[in-house]
Amino acid sequence: MCIFEEKLDEMALERLEDFEYAFSDTDGEMTSFFYHTAKTRELDDLLGDIHHKILDMERAIIRDLIIHILTFSAHLLKAANFAAELDCFLSLALVARQNNYVRPTLTEETLLDIQNGRHVLQEMTVDTFIPNDTKIFFDGRINIITGPNYSGKSIYVKQVALIVFLSHIGSFVPAESATVGLTDRIFCAMGSKLMTLEQSTFMIDLHQVGMMLRQATSKSLCLLDEFGKGTLNEDGVGLLGGAINHFVAWDEPPKVLVCTHLTELLSENFLPKCEQIKFYTMSVLGSEDSSADVEDLVFLYRLVPGHTLLSYGLHCALLAGLPKEVIRRAALMQEVIGNNQPVDRLCNENISAQDQQYKKAVDKMLAFDSLDGDLKAFFEDIFPS
The missing domain is CATH 3.40.50.300 (P-loop containing nucleotide triphosphate hydrolases)
Known part of the structure; x- marks a missing residue:
């Protein structure tokens, strides 16, 4: 019998003569108190701990089965090896038939x-x-x-x-x-x-x-x-x-x-x-x-x-999806190196124009008078809307 949260005091146990405290269990914040009664004692004598008896019976069955199988282990291993070998042969034969092997x-x-x-x-x-x-x-x-x-x-x-x-x-x-x-x-x-x-x-x-x-x-x-x-x-x-x-x-x-x-x-x-x-x-x-x-x-x-x-490394690069501008640059370098000519530094017009804008901005910042200058006009000049 289980009573939750509160253990029976001695006065309650005197009124419930059949109740005998057994143990308690705490699950999270809930505490449960377990008691033996006349009915539970009767069930315990009749059935006992069924779970452990089931486990003991399972172990005994498995042990007997293992002993019985070990008697025929040589034949079983021979059959397993034969099945594995047959599976390999069938797999090789199937692939050979499907793909026209000789x-x-x-x-x-x-x-x-x-x-x-x-x-x-x-x-x-x-x-x-x-x-x-x-x-x-x-x-x-x-x-x-x-x-x-x-x-x-x-x-x-x-x-x-x-x-x-x-x-x-x-x-x-x-x-x-x-x-x-x-x-x-x-x-x-x-x-x-x-x-x-x-x-x-x-x-x-x-x-x-x-x-x-x-x-x-x-x-x-x-x-x-x-x-x-x-x-x-x-x-x-x-x-x-x-x-x-x-x-x-x-x-x-x-x-x-x-x-x-x-x-x-x-x-x-x-x-x-x-x-x-x-x-x-x-x-x-x-x-x-x-x-x-x-x-x-x-x-x-x-x-x-x-x-x-x-x-033909350039062709492979094209097949691999490299950008065409990279391949054109590589072809140019390949040509000039093959002719023993110097390689010109790469100069991209868009990059150069952007660099010029940055250079002008830096020059204006260096020339700006931080004490008397108009800061608002300065930034409007650098970043025109």
């Missing part, structure tokens, strides 16, 4: 022959994806890819790595045909963006390339995307050139794909002339003149033999 051919030879390969994710995000071939046999195992920004170089090298990886896990691959040599490792130096690492992007690239140079074998696939761009141009060219020369010196180098804007590598003095190095570029429809109208360029996303010295 069954690759794995071989022990150290080669890579992909016909019209595609990127598994990129092709799902664009209206039209341009496929590319990859042919790396016993010669030409080091492919250096130059070309403009935004032309598809990084997507290409990633799609090659993904096709090789999918081939090794038993999946069909996005291509017309693919013959893939057994690959022991895939090394990547792709410019990591992990914010948790207390290192610069360039230092992360150095560690990745160092691991690549120490541990790669003839059966490895090595990807270098813009390695050397995070430092001075001279240092970057030297490091990238040194890494490529290191691979060339091997009797049987790994399969290497290099994307770079460091066109100094194309000089005869940086890399040796050998059959192991081949040059490719991403084709562009437009003028070969770097000063051409950036709006006249069309990226074809097609890998072709050769190399290019142009990056």
Whole structure:
């Protein structure tokens, strides 16, 4: 029995002989007093603490169930693993059927022959994806890819790595045909963006390339995307050139794909002339003149033999939405620097006129007599209505 706010005194308890004080409870500003009576004692003897009995029964049931299940744990784990493996196979099969993948051919030879390969994710995000071939046999195992920004170089090298990886896990691959040599490792130096690492992007690239140079074998696939761009141009060219020369010196180098804007590598003095190095570029429809109208360029996303010295950075800036006055200024600076001419300081007429107004206002303030001058006339002169 519960009585709110006020505890029964002794006189009241004498009149209520069956009431026996049990405990009190305070909820906020309200205090409740609880008493045993003859009826509550009868209910307590009959039912007891039902809640705790229910909990004890639940624990006993769960314990018995666990003991029973553990008897068949080996069979249950085997079934769960089989279901997980089946789920993976069905997922791979469904994606392969929906996106026209083909069954690759794995071989022990150290080669890579992909016909019209595609990127598994990129092709799902664009209206039209341009496929590319990859042919790396016993010669030409080091492919250096130059070309403009935004032309598809990084997507290409990633799609090659993904096709090789999918081939090794038993999946069909996005291509017309693919013959893939057994690959022991895939090394990547792709410019990591992990914010948790207390290192610069360039230092992360150095560690990745160092691991690549120490541990790669003839059966490895090595990807270098813009390695050397995070430092001075001279240092970057030297490091990238040194890494490529290191691979060339091997009797049987790994399969290497290099994307770079460091066109100094194309000089005869940086890399040796050998059959192991081949040059490719991403084709562009437009003028070969770097000063051409950036709006006249069309990226074809097609890998072709050769190399290019142009990056078409202004065209990429236009695609990214930079203001046209910024692009015009950049084109002007590019032209005068290319002709070894001095760059004229930017002079905007509107800015100059505004600066002249400020200068006149400052001159008037300096010439104003703060003791005898007419302050109202002074401000009306500076800020005419």
